[in-house]
Amino acid sequence: MDQVETQLTLMDVKKDHLKIILATYKFAKDAKLWWKTVTNRHKVEEMIWDKFKELFYEKYFLISKRWELKDQFLGLIQGNMSVAEYENKFTSLSRFPLEMVRYEVDKTRKFVSGLNGRMRPFIMAQFSKVYSEAVERALMLEVDIKDKNARREQWKQKRGAGHLRKDLLGRGTWVVHLSFRGSSLHNLLLPLLCQLDLIRVDGLTGPYI
Template sequence: METAFEFMQITDADILRCATYMFRDDARVWWNGAKAALNLTTLTWNGFKDVLYDKYFTVSTRTRLAREFLEIRQGNMSIAEYVKKFERGIYFVPMISGDPAEELKHFTEGLNAFIRKDVRLSGAKNFKDAVDQAMLSEKDRNDIIRES
């Protein structure tokens, strides 16, 4: 959803209306009560996520998710699986998600050694470049394995 919102260049107020429209059951009940205590005219998307995470992700859960993210390694995962897990976990570690250089560093350090080498040799400047290069490297390696 965030990618679509970013592409559409809509305001935080519109983003909040779109996101909360999707709430069902308990989330709808919670939001009806929570919005009464919030100033919706000044609430940002990040502020909303903080409120939502406080409700649905306890401190211990957020700590566990942050720890899992800090220890993430590609292992036997494909690049697509690793990227998905990486992107889900980064929300819980603001010291990395707020710094593009740290994000790139953490991503590349978690890659398998042979792919990490290719990504570093490519001179990837940001997370997107690193993902693109890692995908290419994985494809090349899979092609070599199939051919042999």
């Protein structure tokens, strides 16, 4: 069914009755007999696409499997997945609780509610009823967050490369903070600092504390 929907999207088929005609055109053997019984019980010309999928899944998926996949959908959250991975899984599982995503606004709301806490408030603040727009905003926000995290990490690395900070304490004692332990500068300064009675080294482990 996923392949059929992909082909219909590529063909830009929008009307439900045309989708159903094209989807059932190549039915054979058991599927063809099943579809014949459906046409006898339903007004196919008035049937919507979601109803067709619902009947199809009822026929070809065991009810226990459908309930299992429905439970997975209900509990689905982004977690450690990227937005793209989360959206793919969301789309795959949303085939089964069709009654929950029949209206696009409900589908969009469920997708947004499963996003990570850091992203969800921003997407909700600009909530769109259009599912594709919500997905696009989440993808763009993810890129922005990754970019900011990368810049923050670069700043931390530069800041921690090595610096001395002096704080004047009582009675003229100076504290030297070293954040470049193991560097050539650290090895050069340590013997000198240890010879000064008024200096204590802060942030080091060993006998010099």
